[in-house]
Amino acid sequence: MGQQETVATSLADTVREGIGAALAQVDADLARRYPGDPGTRQPIHTVYVPGDAFTAGTLRSWGDQALAMLDEHAPDAAALAGVLGLSDELAGPVYERVRAKLEREPVEDLRIDFEDGYGLRSDAEEDETAARAAALVAAAYRDGTAAPYMGIRMKCMEAAVRDRGIRTLDIFLTGLMEAGGLPDGLVLTLPKVTYAEQVTAMVRLLEAFEKARGLAPGRIGFEIQIETTQAILGADGRATVARMIEAAEGRATSLHYGTFDYSASCGVSAAYQASDHPAADHAKAVMQVAAAGTGVRLSDGSTNVLPVGPTAQVHEAWKLHHGLTRRALARAYYQGWDMHPGHLPTRYAAVYAFYREGLEKAAARLAAYVAKTGGDVMDEPATAKALSAYLRRGLDCGAVDTAEVARLTGLTRTDLDGLAGRGVMSA
Incomplete structure (x- = not known):
């Protein structure tokens, strides 16, 4: 073969080199601030249990209560499908997977609450409850009964409860360390954040704990709960939540929307406080843009309408919860809060239907992208990344299984991780 033909150019190499030097800091900032999704499993919900109500049997009890509610109020696939409006095609697979x-x-993620759900107690009582929570969480991880993610929601960094929150966190983390170390699934939630400086204070607190216990710097991350208007828009007119992510110095794992505190802070009357209120949509849209590309994930809030009472009343509550969950999924909020065992059937039904109804189309588009066959949609790398993430989330929660994905796409989990930007695409 002959020597490659050269082409004519007009710019000297020094121009390219100068531009590269001028943008070096921008390149570094982009890599630091926007590392992309961490590639780990995201739970589809967070279950909220007051500190004094949490026991060794809480997780199993929630599952048993949810199954009993299905037995009583939707004993078969057709009954649940009739309540939620599921298609005949989805009814059987969704119902079977929900029960399984x-x-x-x-429960995928449990938060033992020491804030609003626990309230103000004597120091001795909260000390004892925090120590007991640590012992129970450590035991659950040892014996294999833990949820994939578990942790506490401490009191906030406001002056009135700051010292109490710090002490509870210290007792809980110290208890875990004394019981063998921090579990991989540990999650901490910092509520009612209004100023980025409160996030910085949490960072300094965790740094001090890591140093005191000989842990690797950055070992402990935390969630930021967005429950106040000041967390969305500051007095200076800037989006505070973006500043909070920066203030976390890489420790923020997710942003959790607080439905009722935020709605109340906007002046929304109690009857209209819900996760689909326009005020909630605005807050969550700001959170979404601020977190995009940072690796910080998003969680919707909860509904306070509980599925209790006669069957007709349970069905109405199920319809509401199912609809809110589906709405959140369509808006790329893949996690939410559940307040009652009766919310579990509709949480899983909504999530499983969401992933199963789109499985074949998403798989076909991804397979066509990989094979470069195109199909009737011309997808780009960013869309392929989103399709891969969709299938990975479905696998993680149990909506679909690896055999189905492999049959429809010809891809392994490693392949999906590679398309999502995690690892290398296998041959």
Whole structure:
């Protein structure tokens, strides 16, 4: 073969080199601030249990109560499909998977609450409850009964409860360390954040704990709960939540929307406080843009309408919860808060239907992208990344299984991780 033909150019190499030097800091900032999704499993919900109500049997009890509610109020696939409006095609697979999930892993993420759900107690009582929570969480991880993610929501960094929150966190983390170390699934939630400086204070607190216990710097991350208007828009007119992510110095794992505190802070009357209120949509849209590309994930809030009472009342509550969950999924909020065991059937039904109804189309588009065959949609790398993430989330929660994905796409989990920007695409 002959020598490659050269082409004519007009710019000297020094021009390119100068531009590269001028943008070096921008390149570094982009890599630091926007590392992309961490590639780990994101739970589809967070279950909220007051500190004094949490026991060794809480997780199993929630699953058993949810199964009992299905037995009483939707004893078969047709009954649940009729309540939620599921298609005949989805009804059987969704119902079977929901029951299997409630038997196997009813809760994906548990938050033991020391804030609003626990209230103000004597120091001695909260000390004892925090120490007991640590012992129970450590035991659950040792014996294999833990949820994939578990942790506490401490009191906030406001002056009135700051010292109490810090002490509770210290007792809980120290208890875990004394019981063998921090579990991989540990999650901490910092509520009612209004100023970025409160996030910085949390960072300094965790740094001090890591140093005191000989842990690797950055070992402990935390969630930021967005419950106040000041967390969305500061007095200076800037989006505070973006500043909070920066203030976390890489420790922020997710942003959790607080439905009722935020709605109340906007002046929304109690009857209209809900996760689909326009005020909620605005806050969550700001959170979404601020977190995009940072690796910080998003969680919707909860509904306070509980599925209790006669069957007709339970069905109405199920319809509401199912609809809100589906709405959040369509808006790329893949996690939410559940307040009652009766929310579990509709959480899983909504999530499983969401991933199963789109499985074949998403798989076909991804397979066509990989094979470069195109199909009737011309997808770009960013869309392929989103399709891969969709399938990975479906796999993680149990909505679909690896055999189905492999049959429809010809891809392995490693392949999906590679397309999502995690690892290398296998041959």
